[in-house]
Amino acid sequence: xxxxxxxxxxSRKRRSLALLTTGVLALPALAGCSxxxxxxxxxxxxxxxxxxxxxxxxxxxxxxNWAIDAMPATLNAFQADADSAxxxxxxxxxxxxxxxxxxxxPQLNPDYLESxxxxxxxxxxxVLYRLNQQAVWSDGREIGAPDxxxxxxxxxxxxxxxxxxxxxxxxxxxxxxxGADDLEVKVTFAKPYADWRSLFSPLYPKQVTGSPDSFNDGxxxxxxxTAGPFRLREVDKESGSVTLARNPRWWGRPAKxxxxxxxxxxxxxxxxxxxxxxxxxxxxxxxxxxxxxxxxRDTGANGAPPAHGPGSEITxxxxxxxxxxxxxxxxxxxxxxxxxxxxKAGAAKAYAAEQSDLRAYVVRKSLEPAYTQxxxxxxxxxxxxxxxxxxxxxxxxxxxxxxxxxxxxGLPAEPLGSHVALAGQPAYKDGSEALGSQDTKEAxxxxxxxxxxxEGATKKTDGTKAxxxxxxxxxxxxxxxxxxxEKEAAQKKEAAEEKxxxxEKEAEEEATEEKADSATDDGKxxxxxxxxxxxDDGLYIVGDDDKPGEAExxxxxxxxxxxxxxxxxxxxxxxxxxxxxxxxSEDAPVRISAQxxxxxxxxxxxxxxxxxxxxxxxDSARGPLGKDGKPLSLRxxxxxxxxxxxxxxxxxxxxxxxxxxxxxxxxxxxxxxSYFRDHVASGDYDLALYSWPATAYPATDDRPIFAKPVPAxxxxxxxxxxxxxxxxDHIDQLFDEAVSELDEGAAGDLMKQADARLxxxxxxxxxxxxxxxxxxxxxxxxxGAFGFGAPHYQDIGFKKPQSAGAPANTKK
Numbered sequence: 001x002x003x004x005x006x007x008x009x010x011s012r013k014r015r016s017l018a019l020l021t022t023g024v025l026a027l028p029a030l031a032g033c034s035x036x037x038x039x040x041x042x043x044x045x046x047x048x049x050x051x052x053x054x055x056x057x058x059x060x061x062x063x064x065n066w067a068i069d070a071m072p073a074t075l076n077a078f079q080a081d082a083d084s085a086x087x088x089x090x091x092x093x094x095x096x097x098x099x100x101x102x103x104x105x106p107q108l109n110p111d112y113l114e115s116x117x118x119x120x121x122x123x124x125x126x127v128l129y130r131l132n133q134q135a136v137w138s139d140g141r142e143i144g145a146p147d148x149x150x151x152x153x154x155x156x157x158x159x160x161x162x163x164x165x166x167x168x169x170x171x172x173x174x175x176x177x178x179g180a181d182d183l184e185v186k187v188t189f190a191k192p193y194a195d196w197r198s199l200f201s202p203l204y205p206k207q208v209t210g211s212p213d214s215f216n217d218g219x220x221x222x223x224x225x226t227a228g229p230f231r232l233r234e235v236d237k238e239s240g241s242v243t244l245a246r247n248p249r250w251w252g253r254p255a256k257x258x259x260x261x262x263x264x265x266x267x268x269x270x271x272x273x274x275x276x277x278x279x280x281x282x283x284x285x286x287x288x289x290x291x292x293x294x295x296x297r298d299t300g301a302n303g304a305p306p307a308h309g310p311g312s313e314i315t316x317x318x319x320x321x322x323x324x325x326x327x328x329x330x331x332x333x334x335x336x337x338x339x340x341x342x343x344k345a346g347a348a349k350a351y352a353a354e355q356s357d358l359r360a361y362v363v364r365k366s367l368e369p370a371y372t373q374x375x376x377x378x379x380x381x382x383x384x385x386x387x388x389x390x391x392x393x394x395x396x397x398x399x400x401x402x403x404x405x406x407x408x409x410g411l412p413a414e415p416l417g418s419h420v421a422l423a424g425q426p427a428y429k430d431g432s433e434a435l436g437s438q439d440t441k442e443a444x445x446x447x448x449x450x451x452x453x454x455e456g457a458t459k460k461t462d463g464t465k466a467x468x469x470x471x472x473x474x475x476x477x478x479x480x481x482x483x484x485x486e487k488e489a490a491q492k493k494e495a496a497e498e499k500x501x502x503x504e505k506e507a508e509e510e511a512t513e514e515k516a517d518s519a520t521d522d523g524k525x526x527x528x529x530x531x532x533x534x535x536d537d538g539l540y541i542v543g544d545d546d547k548p549g550e551a552e553x554x555x556x557x558x559x560x561x562x563x564x565x566x567x568x569x570x571x572x573x574x575x576x577x578x579x580x581x582x583x584x585s586e587d588a589p590v591r592i593s594a595q596x597x598x599x600x601x602x603x604x605x606x607x608x609x610x611x612x613x614x615x616x617x618x619d620s621a622r623g624p625l626g627k628d629g630k631p632l633s634l635r636x637x638x639x640x641x642x643x644x645x646x647x648x649x650x651x652x653x654x655x656x657x658x659x660x661x662x663x664x665x666x667x668x669x670x671x672x673x674s675y676f677r678d679h680v681a682s683g684d685y686d687l688a689l690y691s692w693p694a695t696a697y698p699a700t701d702d703r704p705i706f707a708k709p710v711p712a713x714x715x716x717x718x719x720x721x722x723x724x725x726x727x728x729d730h731i732d733q734l735f736d737e738a739v740s741e742l743d744e745g746a747a748g749d750l751m752k753q754a755d756a757r758l759x760x761x762x763x764x765x766x767x768x769x770x771x772x773x774x775x776x777x778x779x780x781x782x783x784g785a786f787g788f789g790a791p792h793y794q795d796i797g798f799k800k801p802q803s804a805g806a807p808a809n810t811k812k
Contacts, residue, residue, distance in 0.1 A: 045424035046412060048102050048789055049364040049774075051799075053781035058256045058797040064780065067265040067273065067282035071240055075232075076219040077202055078155060080165035089242055089262055092793040093226040094202035095135070095143065099790035103424040104369060106197045106696050111135070111252040112143070112227075114183075118196070121742060124174065125189040127196050133183055134251035137205050137225040145178045145185045150206040152176055154215050161212035168700045169199050192740045194747050195697040203227075229255040229794035240264035256797030268642050270775070275357040280777040281784075284363070285643060286409060289773045295358035314344075361775045364784030365409065368772035369694040371416050372405075372647070374654065374765040377686050379709075379717065379725035382452070382632055389726070389762035390435065391446035392634075392687075395661045397438045401650050402768040409771050416766040419706070419758045420698035420751050423769070424788070427698060427748050434756040435765075443661045447625055447632070454662065457626025625662035633664040634686040637679045641672035647689045650767070654687070680723050688723075691770055694788070698751050699739035706758060708732050726763025 072085040097113055098106035108116060112135050120126035135143040154162045155170040174190035189196070205225040209215055218224070221235050229252065230244035244260040265273050271288045273279045284292075314322075325337035374396070382388045398415040406413040416422070417430025436442065447453075624631040638644070638651045648669070655665040665687065670679060679685050695701040704720035708727030712718050719725055731754055738750035758764070772785045782795040 045103070046367045046787065048785060048787045049366050050784040050786060051362075051364070051776070051781045053799055055253065055256070055795060057800055058781060058795065059800045060256060060797075061258050062256075062798050063259045063261060064257055064281060064777075064783070064796065065261045065263050065279045067270055067279045068262045069264070069267065071235075071237060071264045072242070074220040075223055076204075076208070076215065078164045078166045079216075079220075080163075082165075085262065085264075089244070090202050090223075091228075091790065092230045092244055092260060093223060093228045093232060094204065095227050096201045096790065097129075097199075097203065098197040098201060100369075100696055100788050102787060102789040104422060104694060104696050104788035105426065112203075116197075118742065121192070125192045125196075125742065127187045127189075128179060129185040129187070130179075131183045131185065132251070135227065136249060136251065137227050138231050138247060138249050139205075139225045140249065141205075141225070142182065143203070143227060144182055145176060147203060147206045147209075148185050148187070148200060149176045150209040151200060151204060154209040159212070161216075163212075163216045168703075169193050169195060192742055194739055194741050194744070195700045198697045198700060229253075230260055233259070250794075253794050255794040260793065260796075271358070272354070274361055274775055275354040277357070277360075280780060282775050284773050284775045285645075286771075286773065288775065289363045289365075289409075291355070292358050292361050292363050292775055295355040296362075298355060360778060362778050364774045364776055365411065366772045366785035366787040367411060367422075368770040369422065369788045370691045370770045371422065371694065372650070372689060372691045372767050372770055373419075374767060375680070375685075375688045375690065375724045376726070376763055376765070377683055377688070377724060378763055379683055381686060382450075382634065383686055385450050386762060387446045387450040388452070388632075391443040391450070391661065392658060392663065393435055393762045393765050394437075394439050394443040394446065395657050395663070396654060396765065397657060398765075398767055399438075401653055404649065404653060405646055405768055406771060409773070411771055413768075416768055418755050419764065419766055420702050420755050422694045422788075425694075425696070426744075427751050429752045429755070431752060431755040431759050434759040435762060440661055447661065447663075451627050452625040452632045452662070453627070454623050454625055456628065457624050457631050458629065623662060624664045631664055632662065633666060634658070636665045636667045636687040637675070637685040638667060638669050638689065639672045639675040640669040644672065651689055654689075683719075683723070683725060694769075699735055699747060703732075703735045703739070706731055706735070706754075706763075722763075724763035726761050728757065728761060731757045731761070 066088075068085040068088060069083075070085065072083060072089060073081040075086060075090060076082060077086050077090050095109070095112045097109055097116065099109055101107050110132065112132055114130040114132055116127065116129045118125060119128045129148075131143060137143060152170055152173050153159065155164055155167045156173065157164075157167040157171050172189050172191045172193045174188045176188075177186050178184065179186045187196075187199075204219065204223070205227075207214060207224045208219045223232055226232060226247065229247055229250050231247040231249075232242075233245040234241075234243040236243070240263060242262045244262075246255045246258055263279055265279060265282065267283075267285060270279070270282045270284055271291060274282060274288075274292075322337060322341055326334050326341055328334050328337075374392075376383050376389045376392060378384055378386075378389060383392070399413075402413045402415050414423075415432070417432050418428050419431075421427035421429075624633070626632055636651060636655060638648050640648075651667060655667060658665055668685075676690070680688050680690060692705060705722055706727055707720050707722050708729060708731065709717040709719045709722060709725050717725060734750050734754035734757065738747045738754070741747040741750060772787065774785045776784050777798075779798045781797065781799045782792060
């Protein structure tokens, strides 16, 4: 089954789109991960945080329960519905010939290979694998050439009966044959393939890949034979768990654990599951990490409840008033007050107990091998013009966005400088200079050059359309200028007369209002009204400087706290998993115009009386830009789910940055389920935030993400996985040259050239590498935030207790 939107037989390796990101809260106790500087890069490289321990220090036996998002739809990693759970589970069951190290570099796996190298390049590339002579499947059969041949035939794309979403590289193989003996596998390529190390990982037994039936259906819920430190014991869909047991036929270092159980636990339920001891390892968001850190700090001195959580916000005065009501003479009021007190006390007690249980865990942190980008849909509308896309990019203060996400977590906060590699990888080089750094004036100049001006938002000019193609219409439009001059003059005169009439009417209304105000101030209001303060006492609207009509274009006005209060409130809301909630259904998109956030702060934001209003932006940057009377407005689509707080926060900051150069953004919040399917993949957006996993093989894996869309026979675009719809022939050519270049240095240079072109095209703007937060049982070692590195499942286990009289280890 070929990839949707790609002609049959040409589908490439399908990349999994990562959508949800962790929230952002200050985690001072998490600080401590050291960061280094790679000599070839300018970005921080964050090491793994896995509590490393020698195998001699790891106890034999035990079971670890590991949280996954959901039960895997398939155990066949080459099918379209394979997900992160598939990858995690098969990593412990099947051969990976070249796992990645902590810097994202493929390394030969001696458990399966004695050697693997290119032995010929002329007339054709030949790779010779020499297998570990002890390597066998769990059924006792040796791993050999028949397994390589079966997997090649299933993934080559030549037989459409195999439902596969990945065949990149396999279609370049001409033949596979036995070498000098059964331990050698000789692979000959019809076309050179630089990323040959990416092939045959994971390697399935021929029982799975030998026929379409076994490939399509046989490996969805079970795998007949495995060859890892663990074997598959049970898949229990009712309990939502996959159980692995130690593989007795494993020839490598034996697994320390007796069993490894992967349990389906939704991200929002993991704090509770940890507290109840149901799971030992779990990827968590920042709110959950914050609670674990707080639990470690809270000792509950003298039995006192934690200074946070339910009831902690109650002031002494409020507590006294509550007690007084509960013990008052009004029995009905007293009963209600006592019920409320009991409910709060119960919630506080449960919270304190949960915090006590969370002290058994520690938070491991690193940077995830994935990056978040701002995607700009260049298919239609204003963003079809590369000048507008570049203007959007030049308006962004990427450092501010990175600081907001990573600094509170104690992680190095440096903007990502590449589309094709992360810091520490050999292919990494900051190519953002091809686009340029943040520059408001340059962004405004690009917009003006594209025809978007403040004047254009209120009057029609020469009918030039947005986009680079509009330049082609300018010359033709000049011939009509003379004919339209008289018409424009008449329109201006009519507009002036209407303006004068409007001003006279407003003057009359103001006089009427002043008369009404004087009547109110003359003491005729009742005493109760004078005693009760107005709802607006002590408040002012940020951005509303008493200029009627200035925000007429705003779609919604939202009363929001002053900046300091807003920050505190947002943090509390994130803790409760409610950031971004609007009181509306998730299925009903929520739209908020960026113009509602007036210059200087959020529209309708308030502060105590006497607080100075923020300074207004310069006239050149105020007000929306437009062309032909149409404002420059972009639709910014964001997910609304509880795991997307960080994306929404970043989206709000981006909208405010674009507002300063006159670009209006309409934020639309949609349910997580429909975000990718109905908006990103279908192209129903102008701006969007989502993440891509990183790779050690960008020439192969990133090609479909940045490939130039091609027209289909029905007039639509075949976009592969390029959901920005922005691409060039030159970029495609550089990827194609790199994937066939067997000189690693030359291939790397080609990828760096491609990255520079991607920056210049401004279809996607890399922002930051995503944070990785993992909660683990304090007694566990060799597990946690792996970053790029692949887990060594056989080394994971519980640390041996110290012998009596041994010095305490003060290091965590």
